[in-house]
Amino acid sequence: xxxxxxxKRVPDTAENEFELNGAGNDLDRDDLVYSVNEWDNYxxxxxxxxxxxxxxxxxxITVGDEESEEVLRREMAMGANNGVLxxxxxxxxxDGKGIAGILKAEVEKGxxxxxxxxxxxxxxxxxxxxxxxxxxDYPYASLVNKIDKIxxxxxxxxxxxxxxxxxxxxxxxxCVLSIQTGIxxxxxxxxxxxxxxxxxxxxxxxxxxxxxxxxxxxxxxxxTKRVDYFVPDMGDSAEMLEGSTDEIxxxxxERLKAKGGL
Amino acid sequence: xxxxxxxxxxNNGSAEDVALEYPAAAKKIDENAKLTxxxxxxxxxxxxxxxEMAKIYSEVMKVDDQALAYPNAEVVRNALxxxxxxxxxxxxxxxxxxxxxxxxLSVKMDSAYAADIxxxxxxxxxxxxxxxxxxxxxxxxxxxxxISAGAVITIRPGAFAPLDGGSASGTIMDKSGDAGxxxxxxxxxxxxxxxxxxxxxxxxxxxxxxxxGIEDEDNIEIAQELADAMNAVVSCSRPxxxxxxxxKSRQVGTSGQTVKPKVYMAMGxxxxxxxxxxxxxxxxxxxxxxxxxxxIFQVADVGIVEDILEFxxxxxxxxxxx
Numbered sequence: 029x030x031x032x033x034x035x036k037r038v039p040d041t042a043e044n045e046f047e048l049n050g051a052g053n054d055l056d057r058d059d060l061v062y063s064v065n066e067w068d069n070y071x072x073x074x075x076x077x078x079x080x081x082x083x084x085x086x087x088x089i090t091v092g093d094e095e096s097e098e099v100l101r102r103e104m105a106m107g108a109n110n111g112v113l114x115x116x117x118x119x120x121x122x123d124g125k126g127i128a129g130i131l132k133a134e135v136e137k138g139x140x141x142x143x144x145x146x147x148x149x150x151x152x153x154x155x156x157x158x159x160x161x162x163x164x165d166y167p168y169a170s171l172v173n174k175i176d177k178i179x180x181x182x183x184x185x186x187x188x189x190x191x192x193x194x195x196x197x198x199x200x201x202x203c204v205l206s207i208q209t210g211i212x213x214x215x216x217x218x219x220x221x222x223x224x225x226x227x228x229x230x231x232x233x234x235x236x237x238x239x240x241x242x243x244x245x246x247x248x249x250x251x252t253k254r255v256d257y258f259v260p261d262m263g264d265s266a267e268m269l270e271g272s273t274d275e276i277x278x279x280x281x282e283r284l285k286a287k288g289g290l
Numbered sequence: 291x292x293x294x295x296x297x298x299x300x301n302n303g304s305a306e307d308v309a310l311e312y313p314a315a316a317k318k319i320d321e322n323a324k325l326t327x328x329x330x331x332x333x334x335x336x337x338x339x340x341x342e343m344a345k346i347y348s349e350v351m352k353v354d355d356q357a358l359a360y361p362n363a364e365v366v367r368n369a370l371x372x373x374x375x376x377x378x379x380x381x382x383x384x385x386x387x388x389x390x391x392x393x394x395l396s397v398k399m400d401s402a403y404a405a406d407i408x409x410x411x412x413x414x415x416x417x418x419x420x421x422x423x424x425x426x427x428x429x430x431x432x433x434x435x436x437i438s439a440g441a442v443i444t445i446r447p448g449a450f451a452p453l454d455g456g457s458a459s460g461t462i463m464d465k466s467g468d469a470g471x472x473x474x475x476x477x478x479x480x481x482x483x484x485x486x487x488x489x490x491x492x493x494x495x496x497x498x499x500x501x502x503g504i505e506d507e508d509n510i511e512i513a514q515e516l517a518d519a520m521n522a523v524v525s526c527s528r529p530x531x532x533x534x535x536x537x538k539s540r541q542v543g544t545s546g547q548t549v550k551p552k553v554y555m556a557m558g559x560x561x562x563x564x565x566x567x568x569x570x571x572x573x574x575x576x577x578x579x580x581x582x583x584x585x586i587f588q589v590a591d592v593g594i595v596e597d598i599l600e601f602x603x604x605x606x607x608x609x610x611x612x
Contacts, residue, residue, distance in 0.1 A: 039425065041560075042502065045583050046428045055429065124393065124403060147389075151424050153405035158393030167364060167475035170390045184479070189386045192484030192538055192546050197362075200475040210532035251402035251439075255419070255432040266577060266593030273601065276594055277608045280576065283592055287574035289496050289553035290520060290609065 029084035029178070031075040032140040033108065034131055034157070035068040037092055037099040038150035053256040064099040067146025069106070069214040071207035074175060075144055076107040076215075082178065085109040087138070091119055091130050100230055105221035106214070116234035121247030128159035129245055133238035135164060142183070143204045147171050154206065161204035169197055173208040292320040292413070292437075293378040295351075296327050297370070298343055299361065299387055303335040305342055308383040308445070310452035313346065315381060315445050318410035319418060326351060327460075328373065330366055332359035346456035351465045357472040363390035364474040371398045372470040377440040379418075384444035386545070392444045401440035404433060408449040413437070426562050427585035446563060487539025489523055495552045496522035499542055500530060501565075503558015503579060503598045507535040513557060516602045519609040525549065527565045543568040558598040561586030578602075 039046070043061040048054070075086040087110040088103040090096045100111035114130055122130065135143065145157035147170060154170065161168030174186030174194065181201055186194040188208050199205075235242055243249060269276045284290045296312035298305050309327070316325045327347040329340050332354055340352040353369050374380055376399055382388040384406040396403035408430075409421035416438040423430050435441050491497060498517040504510060510524070517524045524540065531541045542549050543565045550571030557578050559565060566589060569575070577590035580597045587593040594601065 041426050041428065045581060046425060048429075125397065128397075152422075152426070153403075154389045155393040155403060155405055158390070159397050159403070162394035162397035168390075168394055169476060170363075171386055186482065187386065187390070188545050189481070190544055191548070192541065194482040194484075196479040196482060198477045198479055203475070209528070213534065251436045252404055253434050255434055257424075257429050257431050260430045260588070265588045266575075266590035268587070268593045268595070273596065273604055276596070277605055280592065280594065280605070281608060281612070283574075284520075284553065284576070287553055289522075289555075289574065289576075290612065 029078055029082050029142060030138070030140045031079060031084065031086050031142045031144065032135065032138065033068065033071045033075050033086060033088050033103070034143070034145040034160075035072065035088050035090050035099055035103055036065045036146070036149045037062050037090065037096045038065045041150075048257055048259065052258070055257055062095070064102055065146050065149040067148060067207060067209055068099075068103070070209050070211050071144040071146050072103045072106050072108055073212045073214040074207055075142070077212065078142070078175070078178060084141075087112060087140075089114065089131065089134060091115070091122070091127050097230055101222060101225055101228075102217055104225040104228060105217045111228070111230040113230055113232045114234075114238070115232050118235045118240075118242040118246045121250055121253075122245050123250035123252040124153060124155035125159055125251070126245040126249050128156050128163055129249075130238065130240060131156070131160050132163045133240050134233065135160070137238075141201045143202070145204070145206050147206045147208045157204050157206040164204070167199050167203045168205070169199060169203070170206040171208045172205045173211045175211070292323040293375060294319065294323045294325045294381060295374050295378050296325060296347070296381045297366075297383075297391075298327050298329045298339060299383055299385065300329065300331065300335070300339045303338045305339050306383065306385075306447075307452065308385075308447045309343065310346065310455070311445070311447070311450040312381050313453055314450040315407075315410065318412070318450070319379065320413060323379075324349075328353070328370065330355075330358045330361070330369055332356050340462050344460035344462050345458055346453060346460070348458055348460045350460050350462045352462055353469050354464065354466045355469060355472055360478045361387055362474060362476060362478045363387060363394070364476045365472050367391055367395050367398060368472050368474070369469040370395060373465050373468055374399070375440075376400065377438070379437060379440060380442045382442065382444045384446050388444045392442050396442035399440055399442060401442055402435035402437060404435050404441065404443045406446050407443055408446050423563075426560060428583065448567065485537075485539060487537045489540065491523055491525040491540055491542065492547055492549050494523035494549075496520055496555070497525045497542070497549060497551045497553070498522050498555045498557060499525040499527065499559060500557045500598075501527040501559030502529050504530065504535075505599065507533070509599060510535060512599065512602050512606075516555075516606045516609070519606045520555075522555070527559045527562075556586050556590065557602060559586055560584045561589060
């Protein structure tokens with residue numbers, strides 16, 4: 029089973045408080061802590077577990093700048109066998125379809141039975157996996173939180189749907205799946221693990237290596253564009269309780285009594 | 291004039307709430323847009339929903355096929371591509387189904403894609419301006435889409451003001467014959483219902499709900515002690531279930547339980563829309579979070595910037611002494 033997992037380097041929501049830059053059109057990125065997208069760790073873990081059972085290899089891939097190499101290396105420290113970095117100035121400003129198109133070009137150079145992505149990343153659109161599948165004419169399922177059975181031709185997966193229910197599907201290979209958190213428990217990666225893979229070669233490929241027309245990708249090819257960032261009007265936001273902890277608790281207990289909480 | 295098509299999701303013969311929210315969204319895109327509802331499915335359930343929609347929409351298209359009895363996104367996509375004009379705007383709910391359908395549909399229709407839109411700010415030329423959120427709701431962004439070749443847009447459920455019902459007498463057009471090939475390499479098998487847990491969080495008037503701020507499985511006891519003192523029940527957000535610290539039946543959110551307590555104590559919960567989607571009935575929301583910028587403070591009634599691991603034991607003690 030040859031498995032490709034698409035990953036992304038993103039600002040870590042657990043480690044950052046987000047502020048806008050001086051011009052107000054972007055995040056203040058100077059001190060942001062980046063890490064691998066949380067969903068992607070579950071996708072890589074799932075891929076490794078499948079290969080441990082049925083054999084094959086796991087390749088992690090990302091579209092990004094040279095700093096994205098660190099997330100590939102982290103996933104290789106988890107146990108992915110290969111990494112590929114797709115990087116080119118022409119890729120900058122790509123929308124979801126641009127990214128999916130870049131990935132498609134590399135997918136077609138290989139022979140993958142399964143392609144995973146995280147169910148969503150920092151932008152929260154959850155779009156690249158589904159677009160990639162449609163471009164390749166592969167079947168797709170999003171929000172996969174269970175893989176039940178896999179053989180050479182088919183895979184049985186559970187999708188997370190509303191209300192905690194699970195939708196079971198049988199899908200023909202090759203296919204694309206977006207992986208939801210909670211499907212497994214991603215293994216811990218320590219400094220030693222990272223060191224072990226520090227010297228492994230990670231090929232870097234650009235638009236010409238992939239045979240992509242620069243007009244289809246990047247800012248020029250993007251139909252959907254982000255114009256700016258802003259912090260929404262906090263008009264109806266919470267009454268903030270301030271003072272010493274004792275004072276705060278006093279005020280809170282008063283309110284809880286009035287609202288039926290005590 | 292813009293042609294807008296709204297895909298109507300339905301369960302057990304009735305349309306989801308978003309069916310009443312599409313009209314407001316469409317109006318915000320273009321006041322004069324022609325809005326058509328599309329309902330796919332099979333048999334009596336489908337007809338019931340189509341009739342219901344004809345009271346709200348002036349035009350309703352229905353596609354009746356056994357292959358559409360369960361909404362398998364891959365099959366629905368095939369039908370929509372054949373029925374909807376390629377340059378139209380298609381609205382889909384940003385639900386687990388919409389996330390399954392939208393991205394691939396936009397590729398097959400060769401149109402722009404925008405996901406999880408919470409507001410529209412009008413069209414200039416061919417450029418539609420929209421609002422969405424990133425980074426789990428921590429920041430908002432304006433995005434634009436070139437809609438000259440159409441667009442597929444998923445809208446956040448609950449983001450647009452619902453109609454109060456309707457009394458239109460719309461036309462229902464049967465498009466079943468135009469749906470084309472509905473075969474798929476993905477076959478729906480069954481829905482496995484959520485397991486019932488030891489505690490029913492939907493029955494409690496007061497919930498002490500914990501999120502990432504609890505930091506460690508051992509700290510859940512601290513929340514349980516507060517819940518005991520308040521005669522409440524402990525619930526949680528998704529990361530706690532992902533980490534297997536509490537059972538799935540304790541999870542509040544669109545992918546977990548929908549709760550309607552009187553008081554909701556959000557302890558160390560950032561407040562993603564998926565989580566808040568499970569909190570209904572307008573409870574009194576108390577948010578405690580050490581991050582003053584956590585989105586939960588935008589929806590809470592009262593907010594406290596503190597570390598829950600220090601705050602909860604003190605609150606427990608104070609409540610116990612009452």
